Amino acid sequence: METKSVGIREFRAGLAEFIDSKQPVAVTRHGQTVGIFIPTARPTQVDLQALRDAADKLEAVMSLSEDDVEAAVRDFDALRKGAARRRART
Structure with a gap:
């Protein structure tokens, strides 16, 4: 430019x-x-809504209990191990 x-x-x-x-x-x-x-671009309504949505999701995650977080980690580990097993078979 x-x-x-x-x-x-x-x-x-x-x-x-x-x-x-x-x-x-x-x-x-x-x-x-x-x-x-150097002028900066002004955020559009779409950008602002995306930021609001991300903040809402972050707030929801931050309010999870320790048990909820541990359950989510266990679920993630199980999915990851399942995917690894499927890759090993092919």
Whole structure:
């Protein structure tokens, strides 16, 4: 991605446009680069919902009792060993 170069006054005057852009901007003063502005993408509603869903799942896992966790580990081990046995047969 190409970086646009603008003077500090132009950058200050057009800041709102640069924020909405996806292109990085090299800010210059008297021809010397004094900074680089890299706009970040704003999260979409889909991104935000995915984060909320992940937080809900994490909260559900964190609230499991130690017995629930141990049962889940036992189930996982049994599935893993079963898969290993099936691979050994083929």
